Amino acid sequence: MAGPVVFAGSQRLEWRRDELEMHAFHLDVPEGVDDITVEFQYAVRPGDAILGPDLVAVQWQRLLLYPAGWYASNIPVQASVRLPSGLHAVSSLHAEEASDGSVRYAVTTLDTLLDAPAIAARHVRSYDLGLAGQPAFRLSLLSDSGETPELSDRDAADMRRMMRETHAVFGRAPYERFEALVILSDAFPPGGIEHTDSAEIYLPADYFRNRSRQLNNLDLIVHEHVHAWNGRFRVPVGQWTPTPNTPIRNGMLWSYEGQTEFWGRVLAARSGLRSQQETLDKLALDAATVQAMNGRAWKPLRDTTNDPLYMSSRAAVWPEWQRRKDYYTEGVLLWLEVDMMLREGSGDRYGLDDLAAAFYSAELGPGPHTYTFDDLCAALHRLLPIDWSKHLDERLDTHVPLVLGGLGRAGWELVYDEQPTATFLQNEAEMGGYDVRHSIGMVVDAHGRVQSVTWEGPAFRAGIGPGAVVEAINGEAFSREALLRAIARSVDEPVALRINQGAYRSDLEIDYDRGARYPHLRRMSGRPDRLAQLLNSRSP
Known part of the structure; x- marks a missing residue:
């Protein structure tokens, strides 16, 4: 942000930045003044992909100031945006009026606005992929290239199968309608940002034209959609805050992100986005990465949940030793082990599907609903009565890769040979x-x-x-x-x-x-293939 100027009518008001909170500004408002106007610019770096001639990512947190002392859910706001000619905006916000490149959105609350980016592109195509009896789900493809993106019949069928498999696990969606904003561009690294009613999903420009070259990214859309339940509807208590500038506590990212990453692997396999062999190869890569992280000797998995606070944008010079956001990949193996323990201990009656159906159920009523570590352990205990607190604490604080034990419980082992997958x-x-x-x-x-x-x-x-x-x-x-x-x-x-x-x-x-x-992963003789059970389709 640069150039902030504050006015009460025609009178300019001077501001002072807070000495501790660099995003807070103090000013004295004269008596009798009901409203003030703040003007400023948001300066982007040259070549920054969020602001280009063919694609603009409107992320509201970069573009507004708000009055302190109020919950964001109690601050009404009406936003509007003026776009370069020929760009079309997509957002989960309701557009009250749109004409000549300008969009005015309906009045909403500040917390809803901040959670609902608008992505505008020159080439946009949208597909309604919602299922009968479920809230609406729209997949919008936005491209900054010279052609309008589109889904093939096969891609559309795969996306609908993904929806069926996801609802088979989690049940009814907790949103009224969902906008999956898929930005097809080589200007961004692959990745996603979850929101309550939408998701920003950044994929290579040729993602749908050349799926065979996207083996690493095939579960990204699934991952961001699962966050509608795990992370946005059910939220770890430390990650819900009343205002956007209240510090969050990330201590349960191994559940928020780790379990979501697990479901990405599983649901991509169940829906056919990845083949069974491709899923085994991805899990082998996950396991090898976990095994290689010798920084666990000093930095346990629990401590990696602090990484977003102090090293999010910094590349690790010694990645295996320093570790960085390992709650994603190690979280996959952690939750795989939990699933296998549930299956073993219940005679294959229960698995993580049963936890998901109960713990993230939209039947809890309008969210968000916060939960604690003890709440999660209690939910697991209802499926298998063991000391889950002890088990999870051991995995979070260990200095050896205990989570790899889940592969053995699943009937598989990590091996190495001379041929890469x-x-x-x-x-x-x-x-x-x-x-x-x-x-x-x-x-x-x-x-x-x-x-x-x-x-x-x-x-x-x-x-x-x-x-x-x-x-x-x-x-x-x-x-x-x-x-x-x-x-x-x-x-x-x-x-x-x-x-x-x-x-x-x-x-x-x-x-x-x-x-x-x-x-690679190799079958272990004499053990049931519970991994195959986990990856089998659940939808009719």
Whole structure:
């Protein structure tokens, strides 16, 4: 924000920024003044994708000030926006009037406005995908490219199957209508932002044209929709706040995000967005990532829930050692283990489907409804009477990857072999480097620059650090082929590198002799395949 000026009528009022809360401003309002006007600009960086000629993301929290001392739910507000010519806006807000690039929305409350972004694009196509007997669900595709996006018949059928599978787990939706705002653009990294009645979902421009290249992102739409129940309707008590500037407590992100990520994996499989094999490969990647996080020795899963408060926008230099938002991936394995424990302990009568149907039920009445750790444990206890508080605390505070035990309960084990899966290769491409973390312990880009090094791994012990450049491998100029060939031959000969580390060059050997290693899941003999039970369709 820049250039704030405050007026009472024609009189300019001076303001002072609060000494502690940098987003708060103090001013003296003369007696008899009923309203004030504040003018300011929101300055974006050059090239910032949220404000472009063909796509604008109107995120209201960046564009308003509000009176202090009131719950956001008690502040009425009417918003309007004027857009560049030819752009069409989509939002869960009710548009009271729209003409000539301007949209005026109906009066609502501040908390509703802040939770309802408007995305405008030059190319928009919307699809009504709601099910009979359920609230409306609209999927809007917004593109900043030169063509209008569209769903194929297969894509539309897959999205409807996703809806059926989601409602089969959670029951009736807690919203009146839902807007899934799918922004198809290469200007944003893949990701999403959940809202009560909508979701911002950022996907590559060719997502629906080339689904076979999207194995890493196939559960993103599912994930953001599940948040309508888990995170927006039922909210961990520390994450509900009366105003947008009240600090939140993220201590239960392993449930808010971790369980939602779990359901993303499961529902993508049940609805056919991923095949069963693709799901196994994704879970293998999850498990290998969890296993590699040796920073657990000092930073348990519980502490990673603080990451959004102090390192959200910062890349970790040593990701396995520093850990960053691991409640997503490790949360998948945590909740997989819980599901398997419920199945084992109840003779396969109960699973996490039963927790979801009861704990997140819209029958609780209009939300949001907050819950505590004890509430969640009590709900699990009703399905299987064990000490869930002790179990979850152990997983949250452990220094070893206990959550991997869920795979064994499911009848599967994590193994490594010399062949990467398609899912692994696509994940590697998104990282922008060659991922050999599970062998010599580093990620290297196409130019030989080391992006990251696994703490205490073979490359680390050889003296290689992030930023070093690999110039040669076993006497060959650096290339992906030379790197992989040297690792494959490491069983018989050492991996010799010439390294440029800025001020000096050095020749060194990596002490490694296990060949190529890529993660897979393998069936365990003599154990029931409960993972197959979990991934089977539930909808008629």
